[in-house]
Amino acid sequence: MALSASTLKVGDTYEEQVVEDLKRTQLVQYAGASGDYNPVHTDEVFVTKVAGYPTVFAHGMLSMGMTGKMLTNYVGDGRLTQYGVRFTRQVWPGDSLTAKATVKAIRQEEGGHIVDLDVSTVNQDGVEVVSGYASARVDP
Amino acid sequence: MAVEKFPVEASHILMFARSVGDYNEIYADEEYAQTTEPGSIIAPPTFVQASAQFDPDYFLRPKPGTPWFGSGKEPTSIKKEGSGGGGGGGGGLHAEQHYVYHRHPKPGDVLTATVKPGKKWEKQGKRSGKLLFSETVTEYRDQTGELVVTARSVGVQTERPVDQ
Numbered sequence: 251m252a253l254s255a256s257t258l259k260v261g262d263t264y265e266e267q268v269v270e271d272l273k274r275t276q277l278v279q280y281a282g283a284s285g286d287y288n289p290v291h292t293d294e295v296f297v298t299k300v301a302g303y304p305t306v307f308a309h310g311m312l313s314m315g316m317t318g319k320m321l322t323n324y325v326g327d328g329r330l331t332q333y334g335v336r337f338t339r340q341v342w343p344g345d346s347l348t349a350k351a352t353v354k355a356i357r358q359e360e361g362g363h364i365v366d367l368d369v370s371t372v373n374q375d376g377v378e379v380v381s382g383y384a385s386a387r388v389d390p
Numbered sequence: 391m392a393v394e395k396f397p398v399e400a401s402h403i404l405m406f407a408r409s410v411g412d413y414n415e416i417y418a419d420e421e422y423a424q425t426t427e428p429g430s431i432i433a434p435p436t437f438v439q440a441s442a443q444f445d446p447d448y449f450l451r452p453k454p455g456t457p458w459f460g461s462g463k464e465p466t467s468i469k470k471e472g473s474g475g476g477g478g479g480g481g482g483l484h485a486e487q488h489y490v491y492h493r494h495p496k497p498g499d500v501l502t503a504t505v506k507p508g509k510k511w512e513k514q515g516k517r518s519g520k521l522l523f524s525e526t527v528t529e530y531r532d533q534t535g536e537l538v539v540t541a542r543s544v545g546v547q548t549e550r551p552v553d554q
Contacts, residue, residue, distance in 0.1 A: 276411070279408065280410065282405070283406040283408070283440060284409070285441075285442035285445075285450075287450050289460030289461065293460045296459070296460045299466075300461075300465050301551065309484075310487070311436055312409070312410060315436040322434065327427060330435055331491055332489060332491065333435050333436075334489065336485065337483070337486070337487075340552065
């Protein structure tokens with residue numbers, strides 16, 4: 251379902267839990283699919299003894315990918331025109347993440363309608379792990 | 391990452407979508423996808439990152455005959471250079487990622503990725519010492535030369551592991 255510029259309002263929000271109790275297995279899945287085999291994400295021995303972290307942690311791009319699921323569920327398939335994030339905190343196994351989009355502006359561009367969104371994903375403690383923005387084509 | 395040939399395939403999109411926990415049928419079922427606005431399977435928003443699979447020199451994938459820094463018999467098979475904390479081990483950490491979608495890739499596309507180095511800057515971090523940021527811009531073009539996705543990535547090397 252595409253969004254409509256005529257019914258959207260600045261300040262509207264949409265949110266989804268994008269993962270509950272993140273599993274190490276999902277980090278393995280993401281490594282395999284994305285091709286990023288950095289052992290900090292899947293290799294407990296390396297990450298604790300060499301890299302100096304308490305355990306493996308999620309690829310930043312996994313957090314961005316999970317947040318992207320919320321966005322495409324909100325704006326519809328194939329509607330995104332831009333999407334960008336900063337990774338503000340690491341994400342760990344056991345984390346539960348909630349991703350939220352907030353309407354910042356509704357505007358016209360080249361004859362079409364565009365919604366600009368603020369994007370924020372927080373963990374179970376309310377700490378922001380991803381902070382960003384997105385834009386999408388919407389119906390009139 | 392520079393990639394000469396990144397064939398976009400339905401099974402790869404399926405695996406990638408599953409790995410981010412996205413079970414939207416548009417990533418999995420061509421018949422269903424034909425009923426949607428895009429009219430075919432498309433790639434999820436961060437899929438072009440998986441072009442790493444097609445970069446012959448990608449340094450975060452073990453390669454035959456090349457020492458790998460992950461654990462085997464020992465915690466790492468590479469001697470540490472210097473005494474820095476290393477942050478992410480081999481490649482530092484990913485600080486930012488930005489995409490502009492000119493259209494969304496779909497199975498059958500064969501993309502090429504060309505990389506331009508961007509800005510570099512330094513910052514003092516509260517939780518990880520001195521931070522060295524560097525930016526790259528990657529343009530993904532299709533088989534006809536049309537721009538499909540523009541990606542801008544910012545990486546950071548930390549002086550020591552990030553305090554928790």
